[in-house]
Amino acid sequence: MTLTAGVIAVQGDVSEHADAIRRAGEAHGEDVTVHEIRKSGIVPDCDLLLLPGGESTTISRLLHDEGIDEEILAHVEADKPLLATCAGLIVSSTDAKDDRVRTLDLVDVTVDRNAFGRQKDSFEAPLDVAGLDEPFPAVFIRAPLIDEVGDDVEVLAEWDGKPVAVRDGPVIGTSFHPELTPDVRLHRLAFFAAEAEQLAR
Ligand code: GLN
Numbered sequence: 320m321t322l323t324a325g326v327i328a329v330q331g332d333v334s335e336h337a338d339a340i341r342r343a344g345e346a347h348g349e350d351v352t353v354h355e356i357r358k359s360g361i362v363p364d365c366d367l368l369l370l371p372g373g374e375s376t377t378i379s380r381l382l383h384d385e386g387i388d389e390e391i392l393a394h395v396e397a398d399k400p401l402l403a404t405c406a407g408l409i410v411s412s413t414d415a416k417d418d419r420v421r422t423l424d425l426v427d428v429t430v431d432r433n434a435f436g437r438q439k440d441s442f443e444a445p446l447d448v449a450g451l452d453e454p455f456p457a458v459f460i461r462a463p464l465i466d467e468v469g470d471d472v473e474v475l476a477e478w479d480g481k482p483v484a485v486r487d488g489p490v491i492g493t494s495f496h497p498e499l500t501p502d503v504r505l506h507r508l509a510f511f512a513a514e515a516e517q518l519a520r
Contacts, residue, residue, distance in 0.1 A: 321350045324510070325365035327391075327407070328355035329381035330373040335498035336404075336506075340369065343506035362390035365399070367510045372405030372460070372496055375432060376419040379410045383421055395425050401490045402509035408492035409463050426487040427469025434464030435494070446495075448476040448484055451504050452517045457483065457495035465494060475508075 324340045326333040337353040344351035354361050362368065368391065370378075382388040395401055403411040403426065412422050414429040440461060445454035457478070465482040468474060475491070476484035483494040484505075497505035504518045512518055 321352055322366045323364055324351050324353045324367040324369065325356045325362055326353060326369045326371060327378075327382070327387065328357050328371075329385065329387070330378050331371065333369075333371050336369050336371050339498045339503045339506045340367065340510065343503040343511055346503065346507055347511040349511060356387065357385070359386040359390055362387060362394055365394065368394050368399065368401045369506075370401060370403040370407030370411060371498070372407060375406040375409035375415060375463075376417070378406055379419075379421040379423075382410070382423075388421070388423060391423060392425070395489055398489050400510050401425070402497075402506065403490060403492045404498070405460065405462060405494060405496055408465075408494060411490060411492055413469070414467075415463075425490050426485060426492045427472050428465045428482070428485060428487075428492070429467035430463040431466050432463050433461050434466075435459050435462040444478055446476045446478060446483065448505070448508070449473070450475065450508050450512065450514075450516070450518060452519050455497070455504060456500045456502055457493075457497070458499040459483075459495045462494040465492075 411425040473486040474482040491509040
């Protein structure tokens with residue numbers, strides 16, 4: 320059976336995520352067709368969904384203008400997996416502490432939009448992630464800081480004592496960009512792995 324994945328592409332280049340999803344699928348014997356989504360009407364056909372990084376103010380406005388926001392909510396409501404990275408996590412949060420971001424309230428966290436960015440624009444760090452057997456090479460680019468986490472949110476990884484990867488039901492959110500390294504274990508964890516499985520590289 321072929322699975323259908325959607326990468327929200329209202330802003331920026333998303334080809335790295337599309338590749339990562341296909342490769343992650345292969346690792347689990349799944350054939351995946353990936354759609355780049357710029358209009359409403361496609362998300363309802365998707366089994367897996369990815370909300371990438373970019374600029375959260377712009378992404379949230381475009382999602383709303385196109386009516387894609389409601390479709391993402393229905394996707395998660397139906398318990399289908401969503402991976403939200405960097406600005407995608409900001410948009411998925413319950414509070415981005417910025418009125419220009421219309422949050423989707425899918426991940427019960429409060430985020431500080433450019434917290435890491437103010438210290439350092441971009442850096443890479445090896446991260447211990449729950450469910451992965453070896454550290455994940457995490458690339459942070461003007462990354463948000465998760466500063467409050469709801470009771471039902473599982474923290475999957477921390478950097479410098481702060482959560483940087485979380486799971487809330489079918490949604491995994493990361494402060495970093497898992498698509499910018501050849502390692503597809505985060506995409507595997509979000510979309511293809513059983514909860515108890517430890518993913519080897
Ligand atoms: N800090 C950016 C924002 O607020 C996100 C940066 C990113 O996605 N790399 O949207």
